[in-house]
Amino acid sequence: MGVAIIGASMTKFGQRDAWLQSLLAQAGEECLDDAGVTPADVEHLYVSNMASGEFEGQTGVMNALAHDLGVLPAYSERVDQTSSSGGAGIYEAWQSVASGASEMTLLVGGEKMTHKTTGQATDIIASITHPAEYKHGVTLPSFAGMTARHYLERFDAPRESLARVAVKNHKNGVDNPKAQFQKEITMEKALESPIIADPLRLYDFCPITDGSAALLFTTEERAKELTDEYAVVSGIGGATDTHVVHERDDPTIMGGVVDSSEAAYEMAGIGPDDLDVAELHDMFTILEFLQLEGIGVAEQGTAWELATDGTTQKDGELPINTSGGLKSKGHPLGASGVAQGVEIYEQLVGEAGPRQVEAETGLACNVGGFGNCVITTIMEAR
Amino acid sequence: MSMDAHRCPNGHVTYPGHTLCPTCGEEQTETIDLSELTGEVVTWTTSTATPPGVREPNTLAFVEFDVDGEAVRALGQVTTDEIETGDEVEPVYVEELRDPEVGLKAGESDQEWDGYRFSPTQ
Numbered sequence: 001m002g003v004a005i006i007g008a009s010m011t012k013f014g015q016r017d018a019w020l021q022s023l024l025a026q027a028g029e030e031c032l033d034d035a036g037v038t039p040a041d042v043e044h045l046y047v048s049n050m051a052s053g054e055f056e057g058q059t060g061v062m063n064a065l066a067h068d069l070g071v072l073p074a075y076s077e078r079v080d081q082t083s084s085s086g087g088a089g090i091y092e093a094w095q096s097v098a099s100g101a102s103e104m105t106l107l108v109g110g111e112k113m114t115h116k117t118t119g120q121a122t123d124i125i126a127s128i129t130h131p132a133e134y135k136h137g138v139t140l141p142s143f144a145g146m147t148a149r150h151y152l153e154r155f156d157a158p159r160e161s162l163a164r165v166a167v168k169n170h171k172n173g174v175d176n177p178k179a180q181f182q183k184e185i186t187m188e189k190a191l192e193s194p195i196i197a198d199p200l201r202l203y204d205f206c207p208i209t210d211g212s213a214a215l216l217f218t219t220e221e222r223a224k225e226l227t228d229e230y231a232v233v234s235g236i237g238g239a240t241d242t243h244v245v246h247e248r249d250d251p252t253i254m255g256g257v258v259d260s261s262e263a264a265y266e267m268a269g270i271g272p273d274d275l276d277v278a279e280l281h282d283m284f285t286i287l288e289f290l291q292l293e294g295i296g297v298a299e300q301g302t303a304w305e306l307a308t309d310g311t312t313q314k315d316g317e318l319p320i321n322t323s324g325g326l327k328s329k330g331h332p333l334g335a336s337g338v339a340q341g342v343e344i345y346e347q348l349v350g351e352a353g354p355r356q357v358e359a360e361t362g363l364a365c366n367v368g369g370f371g372n373c374v375i376t377t378i379m380e381a382r
Numbered sequence: 383m384s385m386d387a388h389r390c391p392n393g394h395v396t397y398p399g400h401t402l403c404p405t406c407g408e409e410q411t412e413t414i415d416l417s418e419l420t421g422e423v424v425t426w427t428t429s430t431a432t433p434p435g436v437r438e439p440n441t442l443a444f445v446e447f448d449v450d451g452e453a454v455r456a457l458g459q460v461t462t463d464e465i466e467t468g469d470e471v472e473p474v475y476v477e478e479l480r481d482p483e484v485g486l487k488a489g490e491s492d493q494e495w496d497g498y499r500f501s502p503t504q
Contacts, residue, residue, distance in 0.1 A: 054486065123433035123486045131493050132398040135479045136459045137429075137436030145427030146444055153425075153467060198428045242404065246444045246455040247396055251425065 002220030003097045003233045005379065007035025008342040008351075013211035013330035014180040020052050020061060020112040023212040025068045027335075028108045031214035032069070035226065037104060042071040044102035048079045048089035048109030049334035054124045056112055065108060075102070079334075082128050083283065085109060086213070086337020087238070087366025087375025093217045094233050094377075103219055109338035110212030121208050125333070128369050130244045141205055143245055143370040144284035145197025150251050151286060152199065155301035159199060163190035164307040165285040166203045166327055172314055173324025175354040180209050180330030204285040209330030213339035220382070229349040234361075235270070235378035237263025245370050252301070254287075256374030257294030257365060264363070264376040265296075272296035275318060276359035277347050279340035281367035282325040288312075291365050292320070295376065314357060322347065322355045337366030341377060348381040385417040385473055385498050387447070387454050395454040397447075414449050416456060417473040417498055421445040424455065428463050435484030439463060445471055445500055461501040473498035 009030035011023055018026070024047060032039060047062040058064075062076040081088035086109040096102040113121050126139045151157060167187055173179040185203060193202035223230040239259035242248055248255065265271055272295055280291040292303035297318060306312045312320040323329050323343035326336055344362035346352040364377045388399030388410035396403070399410050426443035441460040446453050459479060460471070475498055482488060482495040 117434075118431065119434045120486075122431065126433055127486050130398065132497075133457050134487065135493065135495055135497055136442060136457060137432055137440050137480045138442060138457060139429060139431070139433060141431060142427050142429040142440070142442050145429065146425045146442065149427060149467070150425035150444075194430070196429070196431050198430075200427075244396075244398065244457075246457045247404070251444065 001098050001100060003094050004218055004220045004223035004230045004382070005215055005233065005345050006218055006223050006227050006230045007031045007037065007216035008214065008345045009034050010178050010213035010339050010342050011211050012178050013209050013332060015114045016210035020056060020058060020110055021064045021068065023112060023210065024061065024065045024108050024110045027110065027212035027214040028065060028069050028106060031106065031216050035216045037216060039070040041104045042074045042106045044096045044105040045071055045074050045076040046079050046089045046092045046105065046107045048085040048107065048338055049111060050080055050082050050085050051124055051333065055116060071106065081373045082368040083333050084337055084366045084368030084373045084375050085334040086339065087364070087377065089338060090215070090341050090377050091236055091238050091375055093215070094236050097217050097219055103222060105217040106214065107217065107338060108212060108214040109335040111332035111334045112210045113208050113332060114210050118208060133244060140370055141197045141200070141284065144286055145200045147251050148200050148286040151289065154252065157304040160187065160191065161304035161307050162204055162285040163187050165282060165288045166190045168307065168313055169282060169321050169325040169327040172322050172355065173328025176324045176329060179324040179328050180207055181328045200284065206283050206326040206331040209332040211330060211332040211335050213335045213342050215338055215341050215345065230382050231345050231348040231379045232382055233377060234380045235264035235268025236376070237261065237267065238375045239263070240373050241371050243372060252290060254290050254294045254371035254374065256371050257291050257367065257376070260374045260376040261295040261365065264378045268378040270361065270378065274361050275363050276361050277319050277322060277344065277357055278363040278365070279323060279343050280320055280365050282321055282327045283331055283367065287367065288320065295363065295365060319357045322352065322357060337375060340364035340366055344379050348379055383475055383496060384415040386413040387416050387449060388413055393452060395449050395452045397454050397456045416447050419447050420470050420472045420503055421447040423465060423467055423469045423471060425467055426460065426465050433485055435481035441465060443500055458497070459499045461499045465502065470503045471500035472503050474501045
């Protein structure tokens with residue numbers, strides 16, 4: 001059964017006073033409004049969230065949201081796949097409609113993080129690691145530092161190419177009123193910012209963020225009745241890589257990206273050359289390169305050239321992270337994969353405003369952990 | 383204390399161990415103590431933004447060991463921030479790699495806190 005997306009919304013990302021429950025409710029309500037669908041029509045509700053229990057001592061958030069939005073007695077479920085919870089939510093929502101189990105599925109992703117110190121938030125995120133890794137105080141940023149060093153040394157890539165990713169995504173974020181940062185940065189600022197995980201500096205990392213995003217899924221048949229403009233999920237794939245990061249044969253290959261994108265391309269019947277726009281999980285600048293290579297847009301060790309020659313700029317051949325990416329839009333863990341879907345949807349139905357590019361086919365790649373779990377979604381305009 | 387890599391009957395080696403070999407699905411039946419070997423730094427970083435209870439800065443490395451011709455890697459803290467890719471290092475025992483009383487896993491029984499740091503041999 002063809003699965004369509006007919007509504008999208010996101011709250012302002014950034015430092016928010018609101019707690020998770022009300023952030024989710026805000027995005028959920030706006031998404032239903034966007035599609036002109038009433039709460040009573042919702043049959044399944046999925047809430048993508050990594051760690052509400054650890055961040056704010058609140059569990060059962062899918063139940064809270066179902067009650068707050070008045071979608072009872074809809075089936076509800078919380079989806080946790082760490083940073084790729086949002087992408088996993090897209091997968092669940094797609095499955096629910098494709099299988100015929102639900103004709104109207106609301107997906108809301110969210111996280112509330114900024115009330116914790118950076119150290120506490122880093123520790124919560126680092127708790128996804130194997131105990132043999134955790135005891136060494138490893139953090140996701142330190143995995144990024146080790147991977148970036150290996151990439152730069154092995155492929156003789158210039159350090160500046162990573163800064164270009166940050167500069168590009170900040171530039172894109174200026175046009176996104178929902179982004180945490182709507183501020184351009186210079187190469188100098190990126191390259192002279194404090195070291196966080198050598199060779200990576202502050203501007204190679206996404207911020208800590210509160211926020212929520214939502215998408216509404218239905219059958220293509222129903223979508224045609226409800227609206228003229230919608231997108232379809234034409235391909236989707238999910239894959240899992242090693243839990244222990246150092247056990248991967250090649251630190252520069254994200255196996256989950258390769259496997260999930262291959263599955264998504266196969267389902268959609270397209271290849272990397274057919275993409276018009278993509279949202280990649282730039283939690284760290286180096287990840288934009290690894291994903292461009294993993295989804296088959298660039299050969300191994302060459303994606304840095306696309307940042308340097310302008311290919312991935314908004315006016316380039318394949319615009320990457322027109323939303324500003326995690327880098328400038330922010331990264332409220334469970335919301336991020338959903339927000340990637342929101343951007344691709346808005347690009348495909350022509351609702352991206354000043355960020356609009358010409359696009360019929362878009363891809364979103366949502367990465368959990370350090371590539372541990374990955375969901376790749378391909379959407380097409382209808 | 384030892385730093386045990388685990389080997390299945392087909393010769394695949396992992397550190398740490400798994401219930402079943404990730405490569406072939408056989409049970410891992412043998413251990414090899416990596417703390418008695420030297421390894422080579424594959425890549426490293428010095429992290430300056432560490433979680434509560436972790437030393438700051440925290441230099442970490444991926445180190446590759448050769449176990450009877452099979453490459454096996456480990457992640458660990460490094461004793462110094464004077465380190466380069468390709469350096470030869472040896473594991474050195476440390477009682478507390480991070481403060482067991484602090485952080486999300488404080489007091490959790492399945493979390494070990496001691497282990498090995500990598501020290502350059504020269």
